[in-house]
Amino acid sequence: MRAVILSGAGRTADPWHPYPETSAALADIVRAAGFEPEIADGPLEGLADLAGGAHLIVVNAGDPDGPMPEGADAPPPSPELEDRAADALDAALERGVGVLAVHSAASTLRELPAFGAALGARWIDGRSWHPPIGEARVRIVGDHEIADGLADFTVFDERYSGMPLSGVIEPIAEHVEDGIRHPLIWARELAPSRLVYSALGHDARAYESDEYRELLGRALAWLAEVPAATFF
Known part of the structure; x- marks a missing residue:
């Protein structure tokens, strides 16, 4: 089963998240779950260049409208790139694909409304x-x-908090801050596709937790059972 990891790069890199490090850790977990992972630098680029299809898409990237690492520079994406990425994502969701989105994925792919709708929540600056x-x-x-x-x-x-939900979620985990419960990990059925979002995963230390790795392994097993086994 092919898995494509959309890793933050260029406009979707930032000063806070070490995407090469966390995408490598995710690749190890995805491989242990029976997938064959490939890392693509940039979520739009990875979607647009996706040839041959995939059973799993992992999203591990940041806000394209946020600050980039010091000294970095990247042009805005072309309309053609955005259109190709949007078409690929739409086709994947329509035919059946598993999606694992982690941490700052809640703020990425803002150019593609279908991704935000599938995720069920968004990081909103100021909130x-x-x-x-x-x-x-x-x-x-x-x-x-x-x-x-x-x-x-x-x-x-x-622990990401204060992300308003825009769809129905099946909660898997939460955290409590100042007596308030915040969704942390959830699943969504997007027939014929499936999605799991985890607000965890800032850096590689998150993936050193045996318990968290077990949870992700279970999530990947569930995502692998997407009814449509065909490629898009």
Whole structure:
């Protein structure tokens, strides 16, 4: 099963997230789940150049309208690139694909409304936020099969908060800050496609957690069961 990891680069890189590091960690987890991962630099570029199809798309990139790393420069995408990426994503979702979106994926691919609609939430500047990075308690919730039998765990990471939902989600995990519960990981059925979003994954330390890796492995197994096994 082919997996394409859309990794932050150019306009979707930023000063805070080490995308080469986290995409490599994700590739190891995806490979252990039975996929053959490929890393594409830039989410629009990866979608537009996707030939032969894929069973899984992993999104690990940042805000194209945010600051880039110091000294970096990248031109805005061409309308042709945006159109090709949009067509590829639409075709994938229509025919059946698994999507795993992590952390700052909530702020990427803003050029493609279909991605935000599939995700079910967006990072909104001035409204969304996160506590300081550190030891974070992850609470398993809901009755989704990914969560079945899992226990609460601790991970060193950021916990995205304050992202308003725009669709129905099946909660898998949450965190609590100042007595308020915030969705942290969820699943969505987008027949015939499936999506899992995790607000975790700031840097490689997140993926050093055995419990989090197990959760992601379960998510990938669920995503691999997308009814449409054909390529787009």
